[in-house]
Amino acid sequence: MGRVLAKVIATMSELLLQTMINAVYAASYMSLIAVGLVLIFGVMGVINFAHGELYMAGAYTVVGLYSFMALPFFAAVVAGMVFVGILGLLMEYALFRPLRDNPLGGLIASIGFLLILQTAAVLGFGVRMAHIKPPTQAKFHLMEGVVLTEQRLYVIMAAVGLLSALYVFLRKTKIGWAMRACAQDKEAAALQGISLNQISRIAMFIGAALAGVAGALTAPLVSPTPYMGHSVIVTAFIIIIVGGIGQLEGAVIAAILYAFVHTFVTTFYNGVLADIVGLVLMLLVLILKPTGLFGAKERA
Amino acid sequence: MPNRKTNLSSWALGTALVAGLIVLPHLLSFSQREIAVLLIINVLLVASYRLMTLTGEWSLGHVVIMGVGAYASALFSKSLGVPVPLSMLLGAGTAAGLAAILSFPLFRMKGFYFLIGSFAAGEVIRLIWKYFTNPFGGAKGLKLIPSFPDINLGFADISFFEPENYYYLCLVVVGLSLFILYRIEASRIGLTFHAIHWQDKLAEAVSVDTFRYRTLAFVLASFFAGLSGTLYAHYIGTVNPTRFDVEEMVYVLIWAIVGGTATFCGPILGVVVLTIINEIILRALGLDTVRPMIYGGILIASVLFLPDGLESLGPKLKRLFAGKRPSGQLEETT
Numbered sequence: 001m002g003r004v005l006a007k008v009i010a011t012m013s014e015l016l017l018q019t020m021i022n023a024v025y026a027a028s029y030m031s032l033i034a035v036g037l038v039l040i041f042g043v044m045g046v047i048n049f050a051h052g053e054l055y056m057a058g059a060y061t062v063v064g065l066y067s068f069m070a071l072p073f074f075a076a077v078v079a080g081m082v083f084v085g086i087l088g089l090l091m092e093y094a095l096f097r098p099l100r101d102n103p104l105g106g107l108i109a110s111i112g113f114l115l116i117l118q119t120a121a122v123l124g125f126g127v128r129m130a131h132i133k134p135p136t137q138a139k140f141h142l143m144e145g146v147v148l149t150e151q152r153l154y155v156i157m158a159a160v161g162l163l164s165a166l167y168v169f170l171r172k173t174k175i176g177w178a179m180r181a182c183a184q185d186k187e188a189a190a191l192q193g194i195s196l197n198q199i200s201r202i203a204m205f206i207g208a209a210l211a212g213v214a215g216a217l218t219a220p221l222v223s224p225t226p227y228m229g230h231s232v233i234v235t236a237f238i239i240i241i242v243g244g245i246g247q248l249e250g251a252v253i254a255a256i257l258y259a260f261v262h263t264f265v266t267t268f269y270n271g272v273l274a275d276i277v278g279l280v281l282m283l284l285v286l287i288l289k290p291t292g293l294f295g296a297k298e299r300a
Numbered sequence: 301m302p303n304r305k306t307n308l309s310s311w312a313l314g315t316a317l318v319a320g321l322i323v324l325p326h327l328l329s330f331s332q333r334e335i336a337v338l339l340i341i342n343v344l345l346v347a348s349y350r351l352m353t354l355t356g357e358w359s360l361g362h363v364v365i366m367g368v369g370a371y372a373s374a375l376f377s378k379s380l381g382v383p384v385p386l387s388m389l390l391g392a393g394t395a396a397g398l399a400a401i402l403s404f405p406l407f408r409m410k411g412f413y414f415l416i417g418s419f420a421a422g423e424v425i426r427l428i429w430k431y432f433t434n435p436f437g438g439a440k441g442l443k444l445i446p447s448f449p450d451i452n453l454g455f456a457d458i459s460f461f462e463p464e465n466y467y468y469l470c471l472v473v474v475g476l477s478l479f480i481l482y483r484i485e486a487s488r489i490g491l492t493f494h495a496i497h498w499q500d501k502l503a504e505a506v507s508v509d510t511f512r513y514r515t516l517a518f519v520l521a522s523f524f525a526g527l528s529g530t531l532y533a534h535y536i537g538t539v540n541p542t543r544f545d546v547e548e549m550v551y552v553l554i555w556a557i558v559g560g561t562a563t564f565c566g567p568i569l570g571v572v573v574l575t576i577i578n579e580i581i582l583r584a585l586g587l588d589t590v591r592p593m594i595y596g597g598i599l600i601a602s603v604l605f606l607p608d609g610l611e612s613l614g615p616k617l618k619r620l621f622a623g624k625r626p627s628g629q630l631e632e633t634t
Binding site: 047094095098099102103104105107108109111112113114115116118119120122123230234237238241245272273275276279280282283286287290 | 358405408409412413415416417419420421423424427428430431546547550553554557589590591592593595596597598599600603604607
């Protein structure tokens with residue numbers, strides 16, 4: 001009797017630990033995406049609806065370069081990051097700059113861009129899921145029954161590394177200071193001789209590249225489809241609302257919170273219920289504290 | 301003061317339009333008639349969306365509200381045996397009722413927050429359809445929805461299984477709805493909506509309860525969106541959660557934006573023009589897969605180069621031609 005109970009407890013704790021590791025992985029790639037979205041919003045004041053499709057573009061770069069052309073995996077990831085960053089520059093130049101005084105217009109234009117990227121992926125790779133052979137099948141057995149694959153470890157490491165680098169960049173470098181100044185007050189920043197175009201370009205490149213690298217690294221794990229961006233953008237919206245729009249640290253904390261809630265509900269109940277719980281969480285935050293859990297007080 | 305001449309010409313235009321709409325199905329092939337039916341349903345959807353945008357709030361949940369009407373009417377008629385015309389009204393009423401409930405959380409937000417909040421609320425409704433298989437049929441949705449009953453006039457049996465007859469039914473229902481929507485906009489209530497859009501603080505200062513008027517706009521718009529959903533459900537015969545997803549909402553946005561939302565006719569113009577482009581030109585060229593790309597391009601182009609929509613094209617051209625005459629310059633300065 002005691003042994004059965006001990007066995008049950010051991011299995012439960014294994015399941016709990018495994019779910020926690022899955023949640024950490026989910027939090028990693030979600031925070032990469034959400035931080036990019038927040039950065040773009042903070043500096044340019046526009047919500048990039050095509051952010052999920054930038055993630056998709058990163059994943060398909062890996063499909064093209066690694067799966068079809070047999071380039072080394074990490075070369076494909078770097079190429080994906082740069083390529084998606086350039087897509088971001090294109091969006092900034094063609095859409096967001098002419099529509100700077102019209103945030104709703106920027107949002108609508110990004111929906112148009114989303115449709116274009118989706119169709120491009122369909123034309124290039126077909127509507128069916130692309131399966132990618134993971135570059136590594138290695139697994140780490142952290143405990144009896146608790147597994148972390150090396151591919152997931154890459155994602156976690158990339159998120160920690162890149163987000164720390166971004167943090168240092170924003171706090172310590174001159175351009176980082178300029179970006180935060182733009183996020184606070186565009187006119188005042190411009191008066192100090194900061195070029196809004198230059199800063200917007202940098203923010204858009206970094207934001208898009210973060211989404212691209214998330215897509216590129218997770219491509220072997222999720223089987224890309226041209227429509228994968230939809231669920232990603234929904235998740236990213238939930239995270240940025242819960243964390244407070246324009247709050248980089250808030251986005252990371254909200255990503256971790258959301259990833260844990262979502263992963264646990266998915267594991268112990270099911271995926272649809274987890275989606276409902278996530279959306280209800282966001283609605284509650286919107287109703288009770290629209291500036292987000294970690295947002296500043298509402299500015300008049 | 302409308303002078304006699306413009307009055308006469310607008311009457312002539314209206315009569316020609318009605319006559320054209322009545323003979324239209326006889327000029328179309330079978331599949332084109334089906335498209336015409338769906339187009340008319342979409343006209344109602346997009347016109348009701350405009351009523352919503354009058355108060356300045358852009359919702360991303362409008363298509364889901366349409367779905368609420370469709371699901372409710374389907375369930376009333378299929379599971380409870382309510383006769384179809386009555387169930388359609390009940391379905392539209394359900395959509396309006398749900399909007400009234402949703403307005404309490406949603407209208408605590410404005411602008412971008414409302415956009416995202418309405419999106420989230422819509423997604424929750426859609427996931428509920430997916431999650432609860434018992435009344436809503438899960439991801440596969442509802443099938444075998446009863447169709448509109450035949451009408452026996454004694455000398456003729458009108459079966460609404462025929463797209464042609466259903467076209468006329470939709471024409472009557474949508475025409476009546478558009479008339480009501482138009483009258484609402486022209487009324488004092490409509491003017492208040494405009495006031496809330498442009499000067500909400502000022503409107504509040506002259507004792508307009510902005511919350512109540514926003515709710516009213518949302519409820520009325522949802523009633524007609526729900527009605528368009530019921531027209532859809534009893535025509536197609538099936539509804540499922542994917543039919544009312546955010547992609548469809550994007551198309552409604554595109555119709556409204558490309559047409560322009562400043563006047564009553566703008567969004568209707570948008571949906572008609574884009575549907576014609578879509579069905580005639582793109583289908584003829586066999587460009588079905590690139591359709592979203594072309595739509596995306598049109599959307600971006602219209603936001604960048606024609607921010608007031610197709611409706612602004614007429615006055616713009618008029619001014620362009622008038623500008624050539626010397627009198628045009630006088631007009632410009634006044």
